[in-house]
Amino acid sequence: MDKRQLHRSLVRLPLPFRKRLGRKLVIRPVTDANIYKTAIQSSAEETTREKETEAPLAKTPPKKASGTLKWSLVWLSIALILAGTGVVGGLLLTTLPPPPDCQKISPLAADGERLQCAQQAAASGKLEALVGAIALVSGWPETHPLYPEAQRLMGEWSSSILAIAQQKINQGDLQGAIAVSRKIPVRSPLYPEAQAKLADWQQDWKRGEKITSEVYQAMKAQQWLTASQKAQALLGMNISYWRDTKLNQLMQQMAEEKLAWQQLEEARDLAESNTPAQLQQAIAMVGKIKPKSYASSLAQAERNNWSRAIVKIAAERFKEQDFPGVLVVLQSVPADTSVYKEAQDWVRLTRATSAAKDDSLVALIDATTEVRQIGSQSPLYKQALSQKALWQSQLQDQIKLQFASAIASIDQPLTLQLAIEQAQTIALKQPKRILAQTHIASWRKSIHQIEDRAVLAQANLLAGPGTIDSLKAAVAQASKIESDRPLGADAQAAIALWNRQIETIEDKPILELAKGLAAQGNLLAAIQAARQVKQQRALYSEAQAAVSEWVGQIQIVEDRPILEKAANLAAEGSLIAAIQTAYSITAGRPLYNEAQAAIARWQSQLDAVDAARKALAGTSPYDTQSQAIDPL
Structure with a gap:
């Protein structure tokens, strides 16, 4: 529909001609509103002039000569009007109207303009635009002037929709393809073809699903040759999704399934030794098996069994108080196994027990807090509860001891006694009892020191004068x-x-x-x-020293004449008599060493004399004389 405005303009003729010929309707194209207004104004002025001229004409009788001229002018005007009308009509037929603005098209627009906008939208190839274009023309009756063109276009648009559906089925989206193909209306020329394709797709899809199911069953039974042969049947499918995409997926999955079963068998071989290192390797190996594979369920069951074995090993190490070993071995228990929570409870109990070994206030608090995280459903709950009670008791005893130590630090008999009483509240069978007894002994010693220090200070004060009475x-x-x-x-x-x-x-x-x-x-x-x-x-030692000195002086006085007598005998040559005389000075007397030295000297002289005699007489160095020497 173009933007021309068609207006009616009444061409007024002189009254005689109007009475004879009547009025004529002239259609003139007006391209501008100003022209439209000008035409109306001209028509109004002409009407006014006719009214002004009607009165004189009615009064003045027509003249014969002037009447002929007027008729000539009238026919000339008619001819000009007809010629102008023909020209305008030709222009209207040969000039194309401007295209409609589809963004602002009115619901009351002509069907031609609406069809043109539908074509423009459908040219994008989008499903929504194609469906909208078909919806626009699908309701037109066969008597509609544009029905043939609409049917032709509907066929093209339906073909595009069917191509979109084909694309979806090739992508493996059966439901999407069905939904798209059902957007082709019954009145579309391609409706029968669309229904036929839809039936073929559904039939092929069922066949493809059946083949795929058989392939899966063969893979599940580890019948790799059968699975491969079944999968090759997809090559005969009409839908490219089954021939290409699904077949590739099945072959890829088959390779993954083979690898998964191989990994599972290797992991089982490793786990047979039941050592922590081998179990950890086996768990890590089956952890690489994809969760969606058929071997994954068995792999998960084996992981649970091997993880349970690791937890048992950790429990044995815990009994041996190998706490670092427990934590190391439990690190390999995966989070998705059935014993993971129990493994974590072992970790908590191990950390708590290891911390409690420090036996400090902070360590006992940490240990108690750690075991509180072990739930009532855990196999370790009773053990954790028992340990928590023990550590809480130790914690209370530790607090008592620290409080007692704080009181005892004042170092007064009264505070020390209070500290002792506080420490004595710790039961005999408690682990802190020995430490409490140690503190009690120390504090009692401190009390005794304070008490005895005062007594000793008083004694020192009494001993100050240095008299016998004060000292006593x-x-x-x-x-x-x-x-x-x-x-x-x-x-x-x-x-x-x-x-x-x-x-x-x-x-x-x-x-x-x-x-x-x-x-x-x-x-x-x-x-x-x-x-x-x-x-x-x-003074006993001093007295004995004096006595020894005085006894020595007496012995010197007694032994000096004997030693002098022996010396005189030796000087006279009576060496044997001199020696015998000197022997009368016994050991322990002051002149004993001097007497022994003289005896040795005289004996040497005697030996020299005997040696000389032997050399002269060839006899023994000394015989009867030497035998006469008998030391006393």
């Missing part, structure tokens, strides 16, 4: 400290020191008296006096 009082005070108490050794040392001081004060006059007698030359009296200092007293 100090000894009595220090004796209150028992020997098995912390300061017992210090007290005993102080007591020994003060007793020695007392003995020194008591024995000093006796020793001074003995020394005075010795100075006067009365050595025997001095010795008797010094021997009054009893053994184990403070």
Whole structure:
């Protein structure tokens, strides 16, 4: 439909001619609104002029000569009008209207314009556009002027829709192909062909599904030759999806299935040794099997069995307290196995037990928190519950000990006693009991030290004057400290020191008296006096040293004449008599060494004389004379 506006314009003629000929309708094309207005205004002015001229014409009778001229003008006007009308009609027939604006087309637009817009949309080849174009013309009756053209176009559009359906079936989308092909209406020339193709597709699809099912059954039974032969039947399918895509998929799946079964058998061979390393390798190997393969169910069952074996190994290592070994071996248990949760509970229990070995407050809290994550459905729940109770008890005991230690740090008898009472609340069978007893002993020792330190300080104060009475009082005070108490050794040392001081004060006059007698030359009296200092007293060693000195002086006085006599005998040549005389000085006496030296010298001289005699007489160096020497 073009954009021309058709208007009616009334051509007014003079009244005589109007009465004779009537009125004529002239159709003129108006391409502009201004022209349309101008035409209307011209028509109105002409009508006004006719009204103005009607009155004079009615009054003035027509003249014969002027009437002929008027008729000539009228016929000329008619001829011109007819010629203009013909020209305009020719132009309308030969000039093509401008194309419609399909983006703004009105629902009231002409069917020709709507058909043109439908063609334009269907040219994109999109399914929605094709379906819309068919819907536009499918309802036109056979009497419609554009029906033949519409049928031709409907056939083209239906062919495009059928091609889209064919593309979907080749892609393996049967339902999509059916849905697309059913968009071809019954009135389409291609409807019978579409229905025939649809039936063929459905029949081929059932056949392809049957062949595929048989291939799957053969693969499941590991009948690889049968599966391959069944799959080759897809080459005779009409649908390219079965010939190409599905056949390739089946062959690829067959290769994957073979590999999966091979991996499963190799993994089983590895797992027969039942060692952690081999079990881990077997689990890792079957983990590579694709989940959708037929071997995956058996592989998963084997993974569960091997994972269970690993958990048993971990339990044995846990009993041996090989906690690092437990954690290492449990790392290989996959998350998708049936024993994974139990394996994780073993990990939690192992970490908790290992942490609790530290026996610190933080470690016990961590251990308790760790085992709380073990649920009531776990096989380890009872064991975890028992361990948690033990660690909580240890935690409470640890808190008690730390509190007691904090109190004891004040280091006063009262606070130390409170700490002891707090530590004594730990039961005898508790693991912390030994540590508590150790702390209790230490704190009691500290109490005794504080108490005994005061007693010893008082004793030292009493011993200050250094008199016998003060020293005895100090000894009595220090004796209150028992020997098995912390300061017992210090007290005993102080007591020994003060007793020695007392003995020194008591024995000093006796020793001074003995020394005075010795100075006067009365050595025997001095010795008797010094021997009054009893053994184990403070001055006993000093007294004994003085006695030894004085006895030595007496022995020198006694033995000097003997040694001089022996020397005189030797000088006279009586070596044997000299030797016998010197032997009377016994060992332990002051001149003993001097006597022995003289004897050795004289014996040497005697041996020299005998050797000379032997050389002269050929006899023994000494006979009867040597036998006469009998040392005493």
